[in-house]
Amino acid sequence: MVNIVKGANLKKLSILVILLISVTCLTFAFMPASAVSHAETDGTYQLGTYRVKNNVSLDVYTRLLNGTEIKLFEIPSTYYFDVTEIDGDVFYIKYNGLDDLYVKDASNFVSLTDADKEPLGGFTIELSLSSDASFYVKGRSGFTTKTLTPAEAPAITFIGKGEYDGTSCIYVRCGGEYGYIPTSCLKTKDGGVAMTDYIIDLHPNYRPTVVPDKNVETKAADPNKLTRIILIVGIVVPALVIVLLLFKPSKKGRYDYDRNSTMNDYGASPYDRPRSRYRDDYDDGRRRDDYRRDRRPDDDYDDGYYDNRRY
Structure with missing residues (x-):
């Protein structure tokens, strides 16, 4: 009997373990791809588009003709770049139209997920001069200096934040050339916000969701998310019911007989x-x-009298 009880309990335990494993596997199978970053996979990288992680920036380097390595600028958090070549721990990239660049810190970027939707690219904005400024033009062998005035300066496009000779600068494209202009001499073309006060926002894919106006029609729910929710609920709820039924104590009847x-x-x-x-x-x-034995209640008969008469 003990062996039978143990066998029944072992069978229940086995079914419970199988159900838990199934639910866990299916939950991970329907988990959004954004929950797993590239750095948490097998550590291998391929050519393609990558994104800078949240709350960090990515240093971008280049080399002069004499082989000197210099840090040009930073790619801000959540923006994208393309890896065009991989040489060990060095990733050659293309960013905002430039392709003579490379990055080294692979821990600061991840591969794309379901949350990364087009358009994918780097941060850029049109700028203008707020005062006369020095323009440190990058050449193959080093930098040369020009002076720009607000009235004569050509179009200026933001590439990235950097530093030149200890001064905070913006690496820009200006009149077909690339180089540094001091941050204090620049402002946004639209709005005139000084670049010293300007805060680069996250990529639109990662900006906080704005609460919609009640008068504006709300966006339809993502069907993929609804499908995942329905599938997970449809698996978990029956599994819990089965577990409860397996371990629910049986109720014996009032007159059940257990030999x-x-x-x-x-x-x-x-x-x-x-x-x-x-x-x-x-x-x-x-x-x-025994039923034929006649036990008389009076004292004339012995209590042990046995009536052997046949009827």
């Missing part, structure tokens, strides 16, 4: 012990004769 319990608690009943054919005949005869 084993009776024998263990009170000893074996003479009516429950195994009998042979001859033993059954003997017991039946004794019971029949």
